[in-house]
Every structure is written in structure tokens, then in C-alpha cells.
Amino acid sequence: MRCMIIIKANHDTEAGVMPSEQLLADMGRYNEELVKAGIMLAGEGLHPSMRGARVKFSGTARQVVDGPFAETKELIAGFWLWQVRDLDEAIEWVKRCPNPTGAESEIEIRPVFEAEDFGAEFTPELREQEERLRAEIARRN
Numbered sequence: 693m694r695c696m697i698i699i700k701a702n703h704d705t706e707a708g709v710m711p712s713e714q715l716l717a718d719m720g721r722y723n724e725e726l727v728k729a730g731i732m733l734a735g736e737g738l739h740p741s742m743r744g745a746r747v748k749f750s751g752t753a754r755q756v757v758d759g760p761f762a763e764t765k766e767l768i769a770g771f772w773l774w775q776v777r778d779l780d781e782a783i784e785w786v787k788r789c790p791n792p793t794g795a796e797s798e799i800e801i802r803p804v805f806e807a808e809d810f811g812a813e814f815t816p817e818l819r820e821q822e823e824r825l826r827a828e829i830a831r832r833n
Contacts, residue, residue: 694733694804695774695782699792701767706740706760711794718790726774731785735772769793779803 711719726732741759748755761767770792776782782801791797807819814822 693776693778694806695776695779696802696804697735697772697774697782697786698768698800698802699737699770700798700800701741701764701769702793702795702797703764704793704795705769706742706764706767708740708742715790715792715794719792722788722790725788726772726785731774731776733773733775735770737770738768741767773804 723732723735726735741761744759744761746757746759746761748757774782774785776785779801786799786801789799792799807814807822
């Protein structure tokens with residue numbers, strides 16, 4: 693199963709405070725463990741929301757809202773994409789993670805939808821399209 697591991701933002705990450713050299717080294721070692729175990733598919737830190745935007749949808753209307761965004765506890769500071777056996781394995785790996793902010797922090801684990809999760813609505817034609825797009829992405833990377 694694939695999971696997105698979401699590192700929640702806090703006041704410091706939203707203020708653009710960069711991680712210490714020690715935290716970067718600790719995270720680098722942790723990422724090496726994830727890669728060697730064949731779990732890590734991707735992972736990145738994100739700039740503060742003041743450098744981002746949101747697009748709100750209402751029917752056919754679109755409204756762009758520039759950051760920063762008020763609810764820091766609802767924002768994301770970084771993420772990993774992992775391939776694990778199950779949620780329990782993801783939890784065990786997250787428990788081994790260095791504290792991502794050095795202070796109060798939270799990491800959320802969310803399973804990624806797979807084709808079989810969509811049921812009959814995901815027709816053979818749509819599955820073929822999805823496979824074709826994934827192959828194209830892999831080719832470009």
C-alpha cells in the first residue's frame with residue numbers, strides 16, 4: 693500500500709525558520725534508512741504558505757487566494773510518499789522519525805487510493821488511461 697506521510701506545519705515552519713544542521717543530518721540518515729528498506733518513493737519539504745496560493749471552486753467559478761493561510765495547524769510543512777505492507781508498518785516507521793520540527797509536531801499518515809478502491813466506476817477504459825499516464829510520468833522521470 694502507498695501512504696502519504698504528512699508533516700504538519702507549525703509557527704516556525706510557517707515563519708520560514710530553516711531546520712538546524714543537526715536536524716538536516718538526522719533526517720538525511722532517516723531518509724537513507726527508508727530508501728535502503730525500499731519504502732521511500734518521494735519526499736520533500738514545502739515552503740511556507742506565504743509563498744503559495746489556493747484555488748477555490750464553486751461550480752464553474754474559480755477564485756485564487758494568495759497565502760499565507762491562517763490555520764497553521766492545518767497546513768503541511770513536508771511529505772513523504774512510501775510503499776509499505778500496511779498502516780501498521782507505516783506507523784512503525786513514523787515512530788522512528790526524528791522530531792521533524794524539534795518542538796511540538798505531528799505527522800499524519802494517509803493511505804493513497806489504488807485503482808481497486810474505486811470499484812466499478814473505474815472502468816477498464818479509465819484504468820487503461822491511468823496506466824498510460826503513469827507510464828508517461830515514469831518515462832519522463
